[in-house]
Amino acid sequence: MRVVPRDVNASLFKQQQSNENGRASKSLPRSTRLSDSALIRTVLAQKPKTTKYIACHIFNKYDGFALTVPKKLAKRAVDRNRIKRLMREAYRQAPVIEATQAMVLRLRKKIGDKTKNKLREAERLEIRKELISLRLSK
Numbered sequence: 432m433r434v435v436p437r438d439v440n441a442s443l444f445k446q447q448q449s450n451e452n453g454r455a456s457k458s459l460p461r462s463t464r465l466s467d468s469a470l471i472r473t474v475l476a477q478k479p480k481t482t483k484y485i486a487c488h489i490f491n492k493y494d495g496f497a498l499t500v501p502k503k504l505a506k507r508a509v510d511r512n513r514i515k516r517l518m519r520e521a522y523r524q525a526p527v528i529e530a531t532q533a534m535v536l537r538l539r540k541k542i543g544d545k546t547k548n549k550l551r552e553a554e555r556l557e558i559r560k561e562l563i564s565l566r567l568s569k
Contacts, residue, residue, distance in 0.1 A: 459519060465495035465533055474535045482561040484554075485518075486537045494531040496522055505542045510550035514538060514558060521562035534567065 465471055470493060479486035498518050500511045518536045543549045 459496065459523070463494075463496050465493075465497035465535070470495070470533065471497050471535060474533045475537070479537070480565055481539065482564065484538060484540045484542075484558050485561050485565065486539045487565050487567065488535045488537065490533040491531070493533040495533045497533075497535045499535060499537045501538065504538050504540065505550065506548040507550070510542055510548075513550060513555065514542070517555070517559055517562060521559075521565075522567055525567040536562075536567075 465474070470490075474488050474490040474493075474497070477488045477490050479488045481487075498515050500514050500518075502511070505511045505514060522534075522536070542554060543551065546554075
């Protein structure tokens with residue numbers, strides 16, 4: 432049995448990932464995340480811009496970003512995570528504006544009423560279109 436030294440990265444995929452972008456993940460930096468529950472409550476108290484599935488609450492005195500996808504509206508963890516990924520992608524691709532604003536994106540309508548609580552392709556595409564139509568700005 433051949434032994435690979437620990438200091439050698441045996442995964443070709445990880446090597447390619449680290450070479451392409453300098454870091455493995457493309458997650459949002461911690462500095463953009465809202466984690467203070469009192470601040471999130473303050474932002475959620477603001478009147479939202481709404482679409483069929485998404486509500487976007489904005490508060491202009493702070494800077495940050497948070498997501499809420501309640502278990503009551505999307506039963507399966509796979510669907511909740513997929514919706515969060517779509518929200519993060521929309522926020523990442525949004526144009527950068529200098530004004531500071533705290534933003535909370537919230538799911539507001541139940542997913543999969545007719546499809547046994549499963550997120551289907553049609554709903555996913557509709558959510559993506561709604562996120563683009565909100566024209567999020569960082």
